[in-house]
Amino acid sequence: MAFTLNVNGASHVINEEEDIPLLYVLRDTLRLNGAKYGCGVGQCGACTVLRDGSPVRSCVVPAVSLQGREVTTLEGLRAPDGALHALQRAFLAEQAGQCAYCIPGMILSAAGLLRRKPSPTEADIRTALDANLCRCGSHNRIVRAVQRAAAELAE
Amino acid sequence: MSAPVSRRSVLKGSLVLAFALAGPDVAWAAPAKKNGLPQDLARTPGLDAWIRIGEDGVVTLMTGKVELGQGILTALGQLCAEELDVEPARLRVLSGDTRVCPPEGPTAGSMSIPNGGAAVRQASAEVRALLVDMAAKRLRVPAKRLTVRDGTLQDSGGGARITYWELVGGKRLQREATGTVAPKPASQRKQVGRPLPRVDLPAKVTGETRFVQDLRSDRLVHGRVVRAPTPGASLVAVDSARVAAMPGVLKVVRDGDFLGVIATREWGAVKAAAALAAAARWKDGAPLPGDPHAWLLAQPTQDTVIHSVERPTDVAPTRTLEATYRRPYQMHASIGPSCAVAEWDGTTMTVHTHSQSVFETAEALAKMLGLPKEQVHCRHQDGSGCYGHNGADDVAADAALLARALPGRAVRVQWSREDEHTNEPYGPAMVTRVRAGVDANGDVLDWDYALWSTAHGTRPGGEPGNLLAGRSLAKPFAQPEPKNGGPPNYAADRNAIPLYAFPGQAVTTHFVKAMPVRVSSLRGLGAYANVFSIESFVDELAHAANADPAAFRLRQLRDDRAKAVIVRATERFGWAGFQRRPHHGRGLAFARYKNLAAYCAVCLEVFVSPDTHVPRVVRAVIAADAGEVVNPDGLANQLEGGLIQSLSWSLKEAVRFDARRILSRDWEGYPILTFSEAPSVDVQLIDRPEEPFLGAGEASQGPTAAALANAVFDATGLRVRDLPLTSERLKALRG
Ligand code: FES
Ligand code: FES
Numbered sequence: 001m002a003f004t005l006n007v008n009g010a011s012h013v014i015n016e017e018e019d020i021p022l023l024y025v026l027r028d029t030l031r032l033n034g035a036k037y038g039c040g041v042g043q044c045g046a047c048t049v050l051r052d053g054s055p056v057r058s059c060v061v062p063a064v065s066l067q068g069r070e071v072t073t074l075e076g077l078r079a080p081d082g083a084l085h086a087l088q089r090a091f092l093a094e095q096a097g098q099c100a101y102c103i104p105g106m107i108l109s110a111a112g113l114l115r116r117k118p119s120p121t122e123a124d125i126r127t128a129l130d131a132n133l134c135r136c137g138s139h140n141r142i143v144r145a146v147q148r149a150a151a152e153l154a155e
Numbered sequence: 156m157s158a159p160v161s162r163r164s165v166l167k168g169s170l171v172l173a174f175a176l177a178g179p180d181v182a183w184a185a186p187a188k189k190n191g192l193p194q195d196l197a198r199t200p201g202l203d204a205w206i207r208i209g210e211d212g213v214v215t216l217m218t219g220k221v222e223l224g225q226g227i228l229t230a231l232g233q234l235c236a237e238e239l240d241v242e243p244a245r246l247r248v249l250s251g252d253t254r255v256c257p258p259e260g261p262t263a264g265s266m267s268i269p270n271g272g273a274a275v276r277q278a279s280a281e282v283r284a285l286l287v288d289m290a291a292k293r294l295r296v297p298a299k300r301l302t303v304r305d306g307t308l309q310d311s312g313g314g315a316r317i318t319y320w321e322l323v324g325g326k327r328l329q330r331e332a333t334g335t336v337a338p339k340p341a342s343q344r345k346q347v348g349r350p351l352p353r354v355d356l357p358a359k360v361t362g363e364t365r366f367v368q369d370l371r372s373d374r375l376v377h378g379r380v381v382r383a384p385t386p387g388a389s390l391v392a393v394d395s396a397r398v399a400a401m402p403g404v405l406k407v408v409r410d411g412d413f414l415g416v417i418a419t420r421e422w423g424a425v426k427a428a429a430a431l432a433a434a435a436r437w438k439d440g441a442p443l444p445g446d447p448h449a450w451l452l453a454q455p456t457q458d459t460v461i462h463s464v465e466r467p468t469d470v471a472p473t474r475t476l477e478a479t480y481r482r483p484y485q486m487h488a489s490i491g492p493s494c495a496v497a498e499w500d501g502t503t504m505t506v507h508t509h510s511q512s513v514f515e516t517a518e519a520l521a522k523m524l525g526l527p528k529e530q531v532h533c534r535h536q537d538g539s540g541c542y543g544h545n546g547a548d549d550v551a552a553d554a555a556l557l558a559r560a561l562p563g564r565a566v567r568v569q570w571s572r573e574d575e576h577t578n579e580p581y582g583p584a585m586v587t588r589v590r591a592g593v594d595a596n597g598d599v600l601d602w603d604y605a606l607w608s609t610a611h612g613t614r615p616g617g618e619p620g621n622l623l624a625g626r627s628l629a630k631p632f633a634q635p636e637p638k639n640g641g642p643p644n645y646a647a648d649r650n651a652i653p654l655y656a657f658p659g660q661a662v663t664t665h666f667v668k669a670m671p672v673r674v675s676s677l678r679g680l681g682a683y684a685n686v687f688s689i690e691s692f693v694d695e696l697a698h699a700a701n702a703d704p705a706a707f708r709l710r711q712l713r714d715d716r717a718k719a720v721i722v723r724a725t726e727r728f729g730w731a732g733f734q735r736r737p738h739h740g741r742g743l744a745f746a747r748y749k750n751l752a753a754y755c756a757v758c759l760e761v762f763v764s765p766d767t768h769v770p771r772v773v774r775a776v777i778a779a780d781a782g783e784v785v786n787p788d789g790l791a792n793q794l795e796g797g798l799i800q801s802l803s804w805s806l807k808e809a810v811r812f813d814a815r816r817i818l819s820r821d822w823e824g825y826p827i828l829t830f831s832e833a834p835s836v837d838v839q840l841i842d843r844p845e846e847p848f849l850g851a852g853e854a855s856q857g858p859t860a861a862a863l864a865n866a867v868f869d870a871t872g873l874r875v876r877d878l879p880l881t882s883e884r885l886k887a888l889r890g
Contacts, residue, residue, distance in 0.1 A: 024422040034362035039572040043822040099224025099540030100359035126830040137799030139833040
């Protein structure tokens with residue numbers, strides 16, 4: 001079936017099966033790398049993107065259900081001139097990540113948090129990221145990166 | 156809307172094409188053993204195999220070591236830039252390409268800096284010396300008057316100058332390393348020892364193509380493999396006609412128990428694989444052991460006394476203590492399931508893989524496919540962190556088998572979460588038993604340690620029988636009989652020999668060859684269980700002796716560097732002045748990884764809830780001595796990551812299974828540590844720039860587990876000797 005999807009500010013006509021999760025449209029149809037496959041069942045957060053600014057697990061959200069919504073992936077965080085988002089800069093400044101496979105999901109979940117709560121406490125950040133799994137043990141650097149981005153955005 | 160993506164942009168992702176290479180035509184003579192050369196360089200002494208200077212001023216470093224998220228390419232770049240006197244930005248690093256990179260074996264065992272790093276340092280120093288010599292001749296000035304800055308040589312007397320690329324741009328040096336050039340002394344290093352940012356991170360935080368999972372081309376299709384639902388099951392029958400007719404399905408492939416499907420689109424492949432799984436009938440293999448530890452102790456074993464020291468005195472011990480420790484099967488549990496992209500053009504099988512052992516895996520793939528070795532080309536591409544031998548090599552075999560069935564297409568296979576959880580080779584279950592006779596002070600007179608374990612190493616190693624797919628073909632390759640690793644690194648018995656100066660010592664390995672559950676190398680191998688056991692027991696001995704656990708350790712150690720990390724960790728932690736709050740406790744543990752790599756001491760504070768018995772780590776300190784440090788931030792990241800991962804193993808993780816099947820099939824069935832459970836970590840590095848590199852990537856796994864058990868004992872008086880250390884175990888002990 002055909003439907004329209006608004007991703008990173010551009011409108012796309014999608015011709016896909018009715019049951020296709022958003023993740024596969026983003027990766028396979030639109031060729032975007034940001035959202036990663038981690039579990040496919042909503043348990044790890046690697047596939048997190050924003051739906052109207054709030055984090056969702058793209059592996060379990062049917063793409064058709066997002067008609068009329070604004071989807072943002074890692075690629076959509078950069079400014080039109082290519083400048084990195086404050087969170088991306090902060091993750092680099094803190095060298096937050098080892099393999100970094102989990103990082104796109106972390107950044108998008110954090111973006112959702114900062115939108116909801118611009119000055120989160122450390123506990124807020126940990127709670128907001130609790131369902132995002134990291135196997136490399138980069139947790140503390142990721143928390144510091146979110147704190148750094150929050151501080152910068154608050155200026 | 157999906158504009159065709161050219162082959163070129165696919166390749167760009169793999170770091171390789173930014174500059175042209177002359178190709179893999181350099182055939183070096185058989186590796187000569189040369190005195191004075193680092194091992195990897197002795198194996199590949201031709202300098203052109205390591206470094207090329209392009210006409211465009213780009214310096215290319217080639218390495219057989221691969222990026223696993225540990226930051227190795229950044230560190231190797233620093234070593235190269237340092238010795239060559241070029242800016243790191245001038246470097247391009249080619250890594251893990253079996254046709255262009257020096258074969259350096261697997262990237263494993265905390266050996267990439269000690270072996271690979273030492274080779275890059277020496278090769279770079281030798282290339283610089285050759286270039287300085289050439290420049291001196293060309294400029295007709297004495298070599299010692301030349302200074303080098305970012306590849307430009309300048310005569311400090313005259314002012315004449317020339318660049319590396321003007322001298323040799325695009326040409327080969329055609330020289331071998333001699334071992335006669337000394338790398339820079341510590342006092343002159345500018346790049347090494349600095350926290351240079353990771354070269355691969357920017358692409359990963361912006362979503363550029365850097366992961367094998369993200370490779371795309373206009374020939375890309377998607378494969379999925381349907382795995383046996385229970386370990387060792389065989390495929391009885393499958394009716395694939397309906398699947399073959401599904402929209403977008405290009406091919407169903409069956410070869411014995413190997414069953415896969417290829418579709419044009421990824422979602423189509425996922426659905427086709429599910430339909431294929433539903434259409435397949437399997438016959439279960441042998442049942443799995445109910446209690447893996449009882450099973451281990453009941454097996455025939457290959458017994459080796461790996462260490463024994465006769466006690467010179469014959470004082471009778473005043474007391475003998477004994478304890479048994481257990482470690483369960485545990486997963487690598489990568490966040491991104493294993494993935495590979497393979498393409499068969501009728502001549503060459505090209506496999507993009509995140510394998511840790513590209514060279515040996517290429518060989519295993521060639522044998523599996525019945526091809527000469529030269530016809531399989533593996534190219535490393537980053538994947539999700541693996542921490543040892545996970546599904547990376549198996550999925551490369553899956554992709555290669557599917558690609559062979561569909562020539563001309565690039566077949567991408569990514570395992571599902573369930574595939575990964577149920578098929579990766581786990582870190583093996585182990586049992587250890589330690590007995591000590593102590594004197595009136597509580598100091599050890601006799602130390603007797605024994606361990607039971609299956610194999611810790613079933614990496615491909617050139618053998619298709621070590622690949623899941625290789626074992627399931629109609630003409631299957633048998634899995635080679637597993638071996639335990641010997642000295643100096645050891646495997647099951649890694650770190651089984653204590654570093655303490657106990658007067659009498661005996662260490663025995665009981666190696667079990669059978670493997671009812673698939674096993675292989677997980678970060679630290681046997682060191683995780685052995686250090687957990689030794690350092691838990693030393694804590695038990697300290698308490699029995701009424702001694703402070705830190706002081707007790709220090710008085711039985713002779714190695715000053717070992718003592719230094721314990722002193723640093725306890726000082727930073729505030730061990731001496733520790734104010735005990737109710738239900739809080741402190742724990743310390745120490746090891747030198749492999750007894751020859753980095754020294755590492757860990758102190759933890761825990762809180763154990765009196766109501767739920769759930770242990771929570773409040774804060775952690777690591778002190779480590781890795782000899783000369785190339786990149787302190789990278790090292791700290793590895794040590795802290797290792798600590799948090801080990802806490803996850805030690806607090807929560809055990810693979811669950813019944814007699815038939817693996818029950819840990821997703822993250823709910825195998826939970827890992829979350830943000831709220833991860834403690835703050837203070838990493839202290841003792842840098843010794845004049846000392847050799849000591850590998851550190853696995854150094855914190857063992858000490859963390861023991862420090863945890865020791866802290867929980869301090870908080871509760873309960874000694875948990877079975878991992879993981881869960882609230883259920885504490886509840887049971889409390890009775
Ligand atoms: S891939 Fe979507 S939550 Fe894991
Ligand atoms: S950085 Fe590797 S999983 Fe998080």
